[in-house]
Amino acid sequence: QRMIGKMKKQKAKVLIGIALFTSQCNAFILHSSIHKVGIVTARRIQTSDDIVSVENKTEEVIPTMRFNDTDTDGSDDDESLMRDNDCSIVNELELRKFVKIVNKEDREIVEEGIDLAEILFDKIIDTADDALLMMRRKMKESDAIQEPRAADVLNEWYDEGQPRVLVIGTGWAGHACIKVLDTSQFRVLVISPSNHFVFTPMLASTSVGTIESRSIVESTRDSNPFVRYIEGKALDINTADKTFKVKLGKDELTNDREAICIEENEIIDIPYDIAIYSAGVGPVLSSKNIPGLSKENVYFLKSVDDAKRLRSGVIDLLENASQPGRTDKERRQLLTFVVVGGGPTGVEYCGELADFINDVTGKRKSRLAPFASLAKLTKIILVQGAPDVLPAFDANLRQSARESLEGEGVTVRTNTKVKHIIGKEKLVVVGKEDGVEDTIDCGVIVWAAGTMPLQLTETLIANIDSTCREKGLAEPSSLSSRGRIPVDKWQRVIGVPDGSMLAIGDASGTVVEGGEAKLLPQTAQVAAQQGAYVARLLNRQYNLNVENPKNMLYLGPPTKNQAKGRESVNIEVRGRLEAKPFQFLNLGQLAYTGGGEALSQVELGDKKLFSQAGSTGFLLWRSVYIVKQVSTKTRLLVLFDWFKTQIFGRDVTRM
Numbered sequence: 206q207r208m209i210g211k212m213k214k215q216k217a218k219v220l221i222g223i224a225l226f227t228s229q230c231n232a233f234i235l236h237s238s239i240h241k242v243g244i245v246t247a248r249r250i251q252t253s254d255d256i257v258s259v260e261n262k263t264e265e266v267i268p269t270m271r272f273n274d275t276d277t278d279g280s281d282d283d284e285s286l287m288r289d290n291d292c293s294i295v296n297e298l299e300l301r302k303f304v305k306i307v308n309k310e311d312r313e314i315v316e317e318g319i320d321l322a323e324i325l326f327d328k329i330i331d332t333a334d335d336a337l338l339m340m341r342r343k344m345k346e347s348d349a350i351q352e353p354r355a356a357d358v359l360n361e362w363y364d365e366g367q368p369r370v371l372v373i374g375t376g377w378a379g380h381a382c383i384k385v386l387d388t389s390q391f392r393v394l395v396i397s398p399s400n401h402f403v404f405t406p407m408l409a410s411t412s413v414g415t416i417e418s419r420s421i422v423e424s425t426r427d428s429n430p431f432v433r434y435i436e437g438k439a440l441d442i443n444t445a446d447k448t449f450k451v452k453l454g455k456d457e458l459t460n461d462r463e464a465i466c467i468e469e470n471e472i473i474d475i476p477y478d479i480a481i482y483s484a485g486v487g488p489v490l491s492s493k494n495i496p497g498l499s500k501e502n503v504y505f506l507k508s509v510d511d512a513k514r515l516r517s518g519v520i521d522l523l524e525n526a527s528q529p530g531r532t533d534k535e536r537r538q539l540l541t542f543v544v545v546g547g548g549p550t551g552v553e554y555c556g557e558l559a560d561f562i563n564d565v566t567g568k569r570k571s572r573l574a575p576f577a578s579l580a581k582l583t584k585i586i587l588v589q590g591a592p593d594v595l596p597a598f599d600a601n602l603r604q605s606a607r608e609s610l611e612g613e614g615v616t617v618r619t620n621t622k623v624k625h626i627i628g629k630e631k632l633v634v635v636g637k638e639d640g641v642e643d644t645i646d647c648g649v650i651v652w653a654a655g656t657m658p659l660q661l662t663e664t665l666i667a668n669i670d671s672t673c674r675e676k677g678l679a680e681p682s683s684l685s686s687r688g689r690i691p692v693d694k695w696q697r698v699i700g701v702p703d704g705s706m707l708a709i710g711d712a713s714g715t716v717v718e719g720g721e722a723k724l725l726p727q728t729a730q731v732a733a734q735q736g737a738y739v740a741r742l743l744n745r746q747y748n749l750n751v752e753n754p755k756n757m758l759y760l761g762p763p764t765k766n767q768a769k770g771r772e773s774v775n776i777e778v779r780g781r782l783e784a785k786p787f788q789f790l791n792l793g794q795l796a797y798t799g800g801g802e803a804l805s806q807v808e809l810g811d812k813k814l815f816s817q818a819g820s821t822g823f824l825l826w827r828s829v830y831i832v833k834q835v836s837t838k839t840r841l842l843v844l845f846d847w848f849k850t851q852i853f854g855r856d857v858t859r860m
């Protein structure tokens with residue numbers, strides 16, 4: 206803080222950038238030096254002649270402190286910086302220089318288009334804030350061991366007490382939200398059919414066994430031990446009564462043991478004070494334009510179950526093709542893998558599948574491979590409707606991706622549409638430019654093109670529409686949010702009058718006043734940032750409900766009461782009176798393209814920093830994914846799996 210105060214603006218921006226990068230990549234560094242950033246959470250400063258008193262909101266960690274203000278000469282006297290509790294503090298003069306102080310009379314209005322430096326600065330503050338919260342939670346965990354909780358989760362839920370926050374979904378958005386939510390302020394209940402979070406960018410790796418599926422998941426109960434979880438699927442919502450209708454139990458019947466579970470299923474109503482909707486989107490299960498597209502005919506890659514099915518499906522085909530008495534034509538068909546969709550999921554799956562096939566058939570290494578006899582009979586075809594694969598990447602990277610895939614033996618067919626799917630083993634494709642049709646006989650079709658809204662999301666939008674209609678308001682579904690739940694800039698669902706419902710992640714789409722949609726990409730990056738954002742909105746005690754709003758659909762910024770006392774000031778850092786809207790900070794994108802090559806396009810907001818393809822890109826890809834793992838456990842497991850595959854080769858057992 207002292208350094209930045211003395212630096213020129215440009216240098217300060219660079220420093221903030223570096224600090225953000227460090228904090229994003231190595232949050233633990235911040236954790237270890239957390240005692241030095243305690244000051245940024247200060248909410249109230251009081252001054253007398255030679256004394257600065259800082260009242261910290263997180264009293265449990267750093268109690269109210271009083272410091273002699275001996276450092277007004279601006280000297281870099283380290284002695285004067287280190288005080289009681291080993292907390293560093295700058296004097297008020299410097300603090301005022303460093304942060305904008307917002308007085309009662311001089312309230313700042315949140316402007317559109319906040320600059321990058323400000324977003325970065327906020328990110329640093331947020332990271333520090335989260336780290337403090339985690340620290341407090343860790344300290345509480347040891348006390349909690351002695352207090353057993355009621356076996357029936359809902360007993361505590363119906364009691365009077367702290368506000369009840371109901372989180373729907375345990376994906377990227379829901380997971381980030383429950384990690385950051387302050388459970389000392391709220392009772393938090395999570396509903397989802399899957400009792401874990403999945404690191405989806407690595408699903409393609411698990412679908413061929415490069416890494417094991419258990420290495421990329423985290424149990425919801427471990428994500429935050431203070432939240433309660435119910436395995437179930439939300440079916441409906443009543444926003445007026447503030448209840449979700451939930452079907453208890455697992456979502457899918459996969460074996461007899463689970464069948465017993467399903468028979469005992471109940472449907473119950475679960476009330477809430479604040480609901481956070483993060484149920485994501487589903488795969489395209491059917492399409493009027495593509496007859497035959499169904500979950501019976503194609504494989505998807507959306508969940509751990511999908512990845513497991515795909516893994517054993519591919520090994521099935523290899524075993525099947527190895528059966529005696531088959532002709533080469535039959536073997537060729539069985540070993541033709543068609544992947545539809547040239548976005549990140551389709552390309553990464555092709556890259557991983559090519560690695561797997563090349564390893565198990567011995568194409569890459571001249572050793573006795575398990576399916577070496579099938580080496581000349583395998584084929585992977587990537588079908589992409591657009592003129593190029595990975596349209597979101599720069600042109601030179603797209604070219605590298607194509608070369609890399611083709612180098613690994615993948616046939617890339619761009620400008621090609623799927624017209625018809627006939628059973629599990631045949632599809633008709635058509636060239637977009639020449640209109641020429643082609644029938645492909647194959648062993649497996651993997652559908653990695655597009656997503657669609659969940660039934661629940663459609664029900665939710667319809668319910669909100671009817672409530673708005675009754676009140677004579679415009680129907681939110683008329684807003685151009687393309688099947689996503691329309692939310693305002695603070696992620697509140699438009700049309701829920703008291704702001705008691707927030708929607709985040711793939712399921713939500715921002716619509717600004719006037720009806721213009723500002724849809725962000727449906728990515729893990731956006732979902733995780735939104736999850737953490739809404740949690741902080743609640744932790745910082747913003748009032749989501751706006752009394753007598755000018756516009757019943759767009760309620761305006763959530764606010765909070767200003768600190769009392771004549772001399773009190775509100776530091777913009779953490780305690781600004783009006784909540785800032787959600788600001789997405791784009792950090793770029795990555796994609797694995799097979800053969801130990803990947804694309805890494807590193808960005809900061811709308812600025813492209815650098816991009817790498819090939820093996821350097823691959824190194825970056827691996828480093829980022831290791832750092833971004835959600836726990837030390839998964840980080841170690843992923844590293845171990847990579848090592849295991851490298852040393853011992855592929856596991857071709859079918860379970």
Ligand SMILES: Cc1cc2nc3c(=O)[nH]c(=O)nc-3n(C[C@H](O)[C@H](O)[C@H](O)COP(=O)(O)OP(=O)(O)OC[C@H]3O[C@@H](n4cnc5c(N)ncnc54)[C@H](O)[C@@H]3O)c2cc1C
Nearest residue numbers: 374375376377378405406439484485710711727728729732
């Ligand atoms: C294979 C694959 C690779 C990807 N790679 C990348 C990548 O490299 N980078 C990137 O940024 N993004 C990537 N994505 C996209 C990213 O995973 C999504 O954008 C992200 O998961 C969205 O998060 P979400 O929380 O909105 O939804 P999800 O993560 O889909 O989570 C939805 C949650 O809601 C639960 N749920 C569903 N229905 C109900 C219900 N009725 N009641 C209660 N709970 C319900 C689900 O069980 C799940 O827990 C990838 C996606 C896939 C499938």
